[in-house]
Amino acid sequence: MPTVHIDQSQVRFESVSCEDTDGSSVETAAFIVPVIIPVDQLPDWEAAYDPSSSSSPYAADSRVIARAVLDGFKAAAEAQ
């Protein structure tokens, strides 16, 4: 199963104005959680994701990213 990491010291609360992946505007106060995807994990992640399938990626793969992001957010929020 592919892995990711979080750059925990760089998790921060900030107001951001930016573009989302679909080009839409995002304007919000938010926790920003940098996700590190190691280069050697890219093939596995790319193989795990089919944008045209609503059931992709599998729940187990999704949970890897979700838990990393939520752990990063949770630790930063509790430290505030």
Added chain:
Amino acid sequence: MARSPSITGIIGGGGGGASLYNVPPTVIDLTDGTWTLYDPDSLIDTTYGTNGVTFSGGYNTVQWNALAAGSSDYNWAASGSHRAPRWYKNFDIDGNAVETGVVQVYQSIMEADLTVNDFNQQVVCGIAVDAASTDLFTVDGNGGLFAKTTAGNPQYGTWQYNASSNLANSASVKGYSTVQRGALIIGAGIYVAVDSAGERTVNGSRNVNISTAAASTAQHLMVGFGTRSNTDTIPAGAQQRIKLSYIAFTPAG
């Protein structure tokens, strides 16, 4: 007008050049005749002051015509084209054009008058490749940012291309933002806002992953005014009032 001392001049001048300690910033006076207004949608009330702006007590005061319908075009930190009004002039140090190919450091200092609170506002103060354009990639701008909703606290931060990072704090009275750009990239910015005692209230940073055109070109200093959000509107006669200054240098070698 006093210029920021250049590192090149200080190190290479050999004449006991200016100290780098307590460097006095260059005050931006938009009425001094060196700045040009570019306002593609005629949103600035040019019957006010000098072509829409006055300068008094260190503050530039800008007066608007009505903006009936908000748009991302008038939010410097949003996607779309840049159609918000801005003042600009050539970016040079000691008579030398600071081109996109040269590594450069620019620090803006912004201090808004919060008693002038007529609409959900935004000000950017920085560098653009060509400020007299509505095209994002032609403008290629970054610098400091101030924003505020009429009901909210002042937000100081950094503006990068068509995005921003900033933080609101009720105690913030002044925002410092430093960008490093050049070597044919727009670069990145950091910021810190301070309270009346000069102590940090908020800070942060933002990178922009955009290269400038391959050929090195001269650039503009730019001060842009606009709305804080894409849907904000502006009543006729609304004003913004802000002190602006900057320090810029290019390292030798």
